[in-house]
Amino acid sequence: MSSFARYIIRRSLSIVPMVLLIIALNFFIIHLAPGNPAQLISGLEQPSVEVVKALEEQYGLDKPLVLQLGLYYKNIFQGNLGYSFIYGTSVNGLIAERIGATILLTVSAAVIAFALGTLIAVLVGRRKTRILDSIFSVLSYVFYAMPSFWLALVMILLFSSTFKLFPTSGMFNVRASYEGWAKIWDILHHLFLPCLTLALIQIPVFFRVTRSSIDQVNQDEYITTFTAIGLPRKKIYRKYVLKNAILPGITIFGLTLGYSIAGAALVEIVFAWPGMGRLMLDAVFRRDYNLLLGIYFVMAVCICVAILLTDVVYAFVDPRIRYQ
Amino acid sequence: MPLLQMKNVNINYRLKNRQVRAVRDFTLDINEGDIVGVIGESGSGKSTLAHGLMRILPGNGYLEASTITLNGKDILNISDSEFRKLRWVEMSIVFQKAMSALSPVHKIFGQMYDAILAHKPETGKEEAIKKLEKLLAVVNLPRKALDMYPHELSGGMMQRVMISLGLIFNPKLVILDEVTTALDVITQGQLLDEIKRLVKEFGLTVMMITHDIGVVNELCTKIAILYAGELLEYGDVKDVIFKPLNPYTKALVESHPDLNPHGGGLRGIPGTLPDLSNPPEGCIFYDRCTCRLDRCREEKPGLRDFNNRKVKCFKAGEFNG
Amino acid sequence: MIVENQISLSKRENKSLKYARSYFSSVKGTIGFSLLLIFVFMAIFAPLIAPYSPDEMTDDVLKPPSAKHLFGTDHLGRDIYSRVVFGSRISLSVGFVAAGLSAVIGVLIGSFSGFYGGITDDIVSKIVDTFLMIPSFFLILIIVSIFGSNILYIMFVIGLTTWPGNARLMRAQALSIRERTFIMVARSTGESRIRILFGHVIPNGVFPVIANSALQMGGAILTEASLSFLGLGDPNLTSWGKLIFQGRPYMTFAPWMIIIPGIFVVLAVLAFSFIGDGLQFTFNPKNRKGE
Numbered sequence: 001m002s003s004f005a006r007y008i009i010r011r012s013l014s015i016v017p018m019v020l021l022i023i024a025l026n027f028f029i030i031h032l033a034p035g036n037p038a039q040l041i042s043g044l045e046q047p048s049v050e051v052v053k054a055l056e057e058q059y060g061l062d063k064p065l066v067l068q069l070g071l072y073y074k075n076i077f078q079g080n081l082g083y084s085f086i087y088g089t090s091v092n093g094l095i096a097e098r099i100g101a102t103i104l105l106t107v108s109a110a111v112i113a114f115a116l117g118t119l120i121a122v123l124v125g126r127r128k129t130r131i132l133d134s135i136f137s138v139l140s141y142v143f144y145a146m147p148s149f150w151l152a153l154v155m156i157l158l159f160s161s162t163f164k165l166f167p168t169s170g171m172f173n174v175r176a177s178y179e180g181w182a183k184i185w186d187i188l189h190h191l192f193l194p195c196l197t198l199a200l201i202q203i204p205v206f207f208r209v210t211r212s213s214i215d216q217v218n219q220d221e222y223i224t225t226f227t228a229i230g231l232p233r234k235k236i237y238r239k240y241v242l243k244n245a246i247l248p249g250i251t252i253f254g255l256t257l258g259y260s261i262a263g264a265a266l267v268e269i270v271f272a273w274p275g276m277g278r279l280m281l282d283a284v285f286r287r288d289y290n291l292l293l294g295i296y297f298v299m300a301v302c303i304c305v306a307i308l309l310t311d312v313v314y315a316f317v318d319p320r321i322r323y324q
Numbered sequence: 325m326p327l328l329q330m331k332n333v334n335i336n337y338r339l340k341n342r343q344v345r346a347v348r349d350f351t352l353d354i355n356e357g358d359i360v361g362v363i364g365e366s367g368s369g370k371s372t373l374a375h376g377l378m379r380i381l382p383g384n385g386y387l388e389a390s391t392i393t394l395n396g397k398d399i400l401n402i403s404d405s406e407f408r409k410l411r412w413v414e415m416s417i418v419f420q421k422a423m424s425a426l427s428p429v430h431k432i433f434g435q436m437y438d439a440i441l442a443h444k445p446e447t448g449k450e451e452a453i454k455k456l457e458k459l460l461a462v463v464n465l466p467r468k469a470l471d472m473y474p475h476e477l478s479g480g481m482m483q484r485v486m487i488s489l490g491l492i493f494n495p496k497l498v499i500l501d502e503v504t505t506a507l508d509v510i511t512q513g514q515l516l517d518e519i520k521r522l523v524k525e526f527g528l529t530v531m532m533i534t535h536d537i538g539v540v541n542e543l544c545t546k547i548a549i550l551y552a553g554e555l556l557e558y559g560d561v562k563d564v565i566f567k568p569l570n571p572y573t574k575a576l577v578e579s580h581p582d583l584n585p586h587g588g589g590l591r592g593i594p595g596t597l598p599d600l601s602n603p604p605e606g607c608i609f610y611d612r613c614t615c616r617l618d619r620c621r622e623e624k625p626g627l628r629d630f631n632n633r634k635v636k637c638f639k640a641g642e643f644n645g
Numbered sequence: 646m647i648v649e650n651q652i653s654l655s656k657r658e659n660k661s662l663k664y665a666r667s668y669f670s671s672v673k674g675t676i677g678f679s680l681l682l683i684f685v686f687m688a689i690f691a692p693l694i695a696p697y698s699p700d701e702m703t704d705d706v707l708k709p710p711s712a713k714h715l716f717g718t719d720h721l722g723r724d725i726y727s728r729v730v731f732g733s734r735i736s737l738s739v740g741f742v743a744a745g746l747s748a749v750i751g752v753l754i755g756s757f758s759g760f761y762g763g764i765t766d767d768i769v770s771k772i773v774d775t776f777l778m779i780p781s782f783f784l785i786l787i788i789v790s791i792f793g794s795n796i797l798y799i800m801f802v803i804g805l806t807t808w809p810g811n812a813r814l815m816r817a818q819a820l821s822i823r824e825r826t827f828i829m830v831a832r833s834t835g836e837s838r839i840r841i842l843f844g845h846v847i848p849n850g851v852f853p854v855i856a857n858s859a860l861q862m863g864g865a866i867l868t869e870a871s872l873s874f875l876g877l878g879d880p881n882l883t884s885w886g887k888l889i890f891q892g893r894p895y896m897t898f899a900p901w902m903i904i905i906p907g908i909f910v911v912l913a914v915l916a917f918s919f920i921g922d923g924l925q926f927t928f929n930p931k932n933r934k935g936e
Contacts, residue, residue, distance in 0.1 A: 230411030262782035
């Protein structure tokens, strides 16, 4: 088996304990909260006798804690995230409806942020003009300090209200029913502002990381080697500096995906984007804790998967990692 | 006519508020077929000299000289693009840290191929593979090394890759910058043997930079002693080592346990290097010299010829032993 | 021992001066610190600075910025400038308390884990790594919604969910410090491990945590603002996030209601970012002269 395959397997396995931990965490939150678990899980102040009985069956609420934990795990692994008494449907169903929209928004924003942030860093790093460097550096601090929901509101003010370029909310134009290309274009049109907002907040991280990485790589010994050999400077930069310098950015990608999920939820809410973020907020206000914990679990798993994927991509680019 | 001629080479580093004069008034000729050992302590300026010659000094380094010629052609006053044409083709360098001398995320073949393309852009891939396979075979490396990444090879193997890289265009002059320094004694011995063989096979002229006088004794034909940026002695290896004319040379030889004619264990030279941002007016070795005169403090001795050798000392010839 | 302590004391005094000089030689650090000073001043002297009481309702409803109301008024005629000034108290408190708690927990856990090593270290590291990956904002959201949105809970919860970052930094430091010679000397002379931990390991290794804490203060402010914006903030207090929340329904015809408080959040977080950078610069030994 190639070292690459072995590395992938190793990383996948290391994710498992983390997921188990998250599930346990959810469990303990339910049980540490005020009120009894039946109340909490059902979300009802006075759960009826039938409801309580059903919950006791499923979660073993009358049994010792350890057994309950076991049952909780069992439920999750069976793919059963519970039932939302408030929405009147399974948690799985609710999440499945919304997860696509969130993934679309989060992933597109992350990819754009990575691409733009790295690109700007590379362009600025090559010229070595201090002015451009300073400008982008300051800009990166400013955007990183912005609350995502505030930037979203400002975007709406600017582009929707003032310039009327983009829609203020939703993912589709509900009044028209587009098909095919028109539908895709419509979605993209709605996607633009929320995606831009999210991306603007994340670009600074990629910019800064890659920019300092370029400075470091320029000092590496192989750059001297290629200069001594007489390789044209452009080639040295484009082929050798670049590939070595973007490595830290790839590492960061997985990590920022985690942080961007929080930002994504707030942006979703402001733009009324039909994703999991809004679902979560509704669940909070309706005290639908089952749904809430289910969403949390799914998000955490998604992030673990995202990090795993980034690790794989990184190992593909940097052969040294495969040997660890 | 000498292969490489250097006259009055000065190399300075510009720091925030001062200038460090790392190499001062260095004059030397290297003839074809010579294996010149340039020896000195850390901070003597030997690597700086090599980097200056190859025009790979860091941004704050500046080289000035009255003459530098290679093969009779001026290489001092030519533009960077003119100089680029003779890089690697007429003069190449092999660095000390072989493990980090190539990009860790690219395969070795691609990087060596790029080196070929830098000067012979019309070379096809097949042709390059053949040539590189042959080259690697010369340094006893298998063909599959080409498909590997630098970290997959050992330190010794990478060093040989770098040497074969330096020989791609069969340059007349090869500079070896402390290539044996980081190696253990056994690998060092093997590498020196390899170098001797390659010198014969390729008809190379070598400038061997090192701090180890034992290496010079084994490999080189000529030796140049560098101290704090100045050339103090130059001549045939056996002459200089066994009959040093300069007190620093003598102390250097005596500090090497095998070469010390008086026997005994390790011996150092007390004292430290002078401050190179403010070099003294008199002899550079004055502070640490055990047989100095008052004259040495005020006046700088010139580099004078002495029976086929060059020496910088007022007392040259007065303490043979 | 007594002599050694005296020497180390005076060394520490000189060190403080050196650190201060190095810190203020960094542009960002100085700007950040000045900005923070302004905010602290604003928070402490709020009653003196604000021209109106923050809850005072007037008839000037939804008026744009003017000489009378520097930042305009809201839908109940309240002066936004005064509300923002008083809001700084909440935001800064949250920043300091949450980040402080996070630092204390992180340092304790991280230093213990790194110094003692063994299985405990393995388990703790796994926990830390997991926490670092999961989106803490949601955890905070869930906990706040279950347990309540009292401002103290909020500070507490932010601190309880952000300590892993500090723990990891402290652990790395503890790992490298425990290999140092003077630690081995202390152990061989019989000094108890606890005393070594608190007397040597933590004081020498805490610096990256301090720099990180500055950044975490900014993060806490953002988190609190986000919670308030969602309506989950303390219902009795008016933080900057709450102001944006209140301004949202009116934003198309009274944009100052959301723009101004947001700018303040940005400036505060910016200040802490710069301070964090300045601290990182200071703690890098290359930037201290005469060490």
